[in-house]
Amino acid sequence: MKYLEKNKNITEFSNFRTPARAKYFFEVSSRSDIEKVYQICAWAKSEGVSILFISGGTNMLFAFEEYDGVVIRNVLVWWNYDSETHILETCSAESIWEIAEDLEKKHNQDLWHRFIWLPGSIAGAVYGNAWCFGLETENNFVSCEVLNLETGAIEIILKENMWFSYRSSRLKEEKKYFIISACFDLSEKVEKYHSDVDNIDFRENKQPNGMSCGSFFKNPSREQSAWYLIEQVWLKGYKIGGAYFSEKHANFLMHDGQGVFGDMIDLIKLAQSKVRVKFNIELENEVQIITNKK
Ligand SMILES: Cc1cc2nc3c(=O)[nH]c(=O)nc-3n(C[C@H](O)[C@H](O)[C@H](O)COP(=O)(O)OP(=O)(O)OC[C@H]3O[C@@H](n4cnc5c(N)ncnc54)[C@H](O)[C@@H]3O)c2cc1C
Incomplete structure (x- = not known):
């Protein structure tokens, strides 16, 4: 496939920065690349090769030395906010945090204040319905523009067809779309619940x-936080190779920059096994662990 770069170092593309390479790589930087994404995906399907989309890389752990498929990195940027209609249109690789900050500074629009300091892109936020203290991505969402990987068509999906739920969406369930852009209506404040937490101070x-x-495991319930369970099994600050749970927030799995993905996996498994034995609770990861599926 002529568009693909081979044997690409992708270490920098996940926020964990564990050393990793991709067998094939493509970067989407303009609208004219969208047709190429379809061709690459059609080729990958015919060859039985897997595909991984990455935007901000703040919700994925590379659990491989070499990804045995195609990594497609999204760097599509451009956004516009219309102060009269309060409509925000944005390409999918834009940083949600930077947009939220600019909306306040340049447009006197603070509806997305909660998203200041939320790492990651618009694509990642829409895909996983990212959430901060009562404000969810779905709240002001109108529609998104996607490439349908099965048909090659560019489609608009409206909010009512997005099946948003806690940290999920139709795009995450169906896994057959590449997100190109999204549209939000910021004329009305919609929050799931009110919170007095100062998000900037908190971050x-x-x-x-x-x-x-960020938080590696999901909270098992409202009453049981993953950080509390990890503290109770004495793993706060605990280190294996280059992987450790933060002293500041025990559910933050960290990489010190010197480790490998195996250190991270060993620590994840240790936490799960200790919490299972002590509390009979199965800790599920919030962050996606990307493997070479065989
Ligand atoms: C310090 C820290 C704090 C955090 N706090 C929060 C928080 O408060 N709330 C919260 O919800 N999250 C939080 N996160 C997690 C993360 O920031 C969010 O999940 C974010 O929305 C992920 O966006 P991303 O661009 O990095 O996605 P990526 O990690 O690049 O991708 C996430 C998923 O989306 C898919 N994807 C990416 N781009 C596309 C595309 N163009 N088309 C189709 N699929 C695509 C990927 O394949 C992957 O499955 C935090 C992370 C960190 C590092």
Whole structure:
């Protein structure tokens, strides 16, 4: 397949920065690349080769040395906010955090204040219905423009057809779309619940900086936080090779920059097994562990 780069170093494309390569690689940087994405995906399907889309890379752990398929990295940028209609249109690789900050500074629009300091792109936020203190991506979502990987058609999916739920969407369930852009209506504040938490203070003072993908495990229930369970099995601050759980927030799995993916997996398995034995609870990961599916 002529568009593909081979043997690409992709270490920098996941926020964990564990060393990784891709057998094949393509970067989507303009609208004219969208047709190529379809051709690459059709080729991959015919060859039985897997595909991985990456935008911000803040929700994925590479659990391989070499990805045995095609990594398609999205760098589609451009956005516009219309202060009269309150409509935000944005390409999918734009940073949701930077848009939220600019909306406040340049457009006096603070509806997305909660998204300031939320790492990742619009694509990642829409795909996983990213959420911060009562504000979910779905709240002001109108539609998104996608490439249908099965037909090659460019389609608009409206909110009512997006099947948004807790940290999920139709795009995550069906896995047959590449997200090109999205549209939001910021004329009305819609929150799942009200929270008095100062999100900027919270991010600065209660969460660690460094190589992580945020909270690694889902909270098993409203009453049981994953960080509490990890603390109770004495793994807060615990280290295996280059992987450790943060002293500041025990559910933040961190990489010190010197480790390999195996260190991360060993620590994940240790936490799951200790929590299972002590509490009879199965910790499920929030962050996607990307493997070579055989
Ligand atoms: C410090 C820190 C704090 C965090 N706090 C929060 C938080 O408060 N709330 C929260 O919800 N999340 C949080 N996260 C997790 C993460 O930021 C979000 O999940 C974010 O929305 C992921 O976006 P991304 O662009 O990095 O997605 P990626 O990691 O690039 O991808 C996520 C998924 O989307 C798919 N995907 C990416 N681009 C496309 C595309 N163009 N088309 C189709 N599929 C695509 C990928 O294949 C993957 O399955 C945090 C992460 C960090 C590092």
